[in-house]
Amino acid sequence: METILDLPENRILNFRYANFWTRFAAIFIDAIIISITSSLFALIFLNGYSYSSFTTNPFSLLVGWLYFAGMESSSNMGTFGKITMGIMVVSVQGERISFLNATGRYLAKIISAVILFIGYIMAAFDSHNQALHDKLAKSFVIYRN
Numbered sequence: 714m715e716t717i718l719d720l721p722e723n724r725i726l727n728f729r730y731a732n733f734w735t736r737f738a739a740i741f742i743d744a745i746i747i748s749i750t751s752s753l754f755a756l757i758f759l760n761g762y763s764y765s766s767f768t769t770n771p772f773s774l775l776v777g778w779l780y781f782a783g784m785e786s787s788s789n790m791g792t793f794g795k796i797t798m799g800i801m802v803v804s805v806q807g808e809r810i811s812f813l814n815a816t817g818r819y820l821a822k823i824i825s826a827v828i829l830f831i832g833y834i835m836a837a838f839d840s841h842n843q844a845l846h847d848k849l850a851k852s853f854v855i856y857r858n
Contacts, residue, residue, distance in 0.1 A: 726807040731800040731854040733837035736844075740833075742794030743780070751776045781822070782815040799857050810852055821846035 731739075751772040758772070784792040790801035790809050802818070804810050810818070825832025825845045832845030841853060 728803070728807065728841075728853060729856040730842040731798075731856055732842055735798050735800055735856075736836060736842070736854055739792065739794035739798040739800060742797055743792045746793060747773060747777050747780060750780070778816065778819050781819045782812055785818065786810055786812040786815040795854070800854050801857055802852050802854055805851050805853070810850070814850055814852070818846050818850035818852060821849040824849075 754772040754776060781792060785795075785802045786809065788809070789796055790803065795801055802810055802815075804814070822832075825835075828845075834844075836842050836844040836847070836854075843853060847853060
């Protein structure tokens with residue numbers, strides 16, 4: 714159990730940071746959900762035309778943004794993959810993140826991926842298991858109690 718002192722309100726928060734492999738399993742589940750959903754959208758709205766790559770499909774980006782930002786800023790505080798793995802996204806104060814913050818976090822995930830996934834791999838070596846996008850969005854991924 715990690716402890717962080719939240720100075721503005723003088724309260725102590727106990728976080729158990731989600732490890733790299735738990736987070737990896739969650740993103741794998743989410744990738745399957747987004748792939749299926751964006752393929753269905755492309756099939757319906759593009760009359761069967763599909764893109765060659767998950768990353769070049771504009772529906773994947775749109776669905777991904779709405780899925781991640783919507784779910785992580787909801788009362789669930791995480792996507793279906795995170796819920797399945799028993800983890801959630803919180804602010805540095807241990808609270809739910811806003812939709813705007815979750816949007817920034819999603820956009821930062823693109824940066825984490827573009828640099829050869831080094832932004833994601835950072836979570837395996839960080840003391841708080843934060844990936845680059847977590848640091849940029851000032852958030853943590855923690856286990857649910």
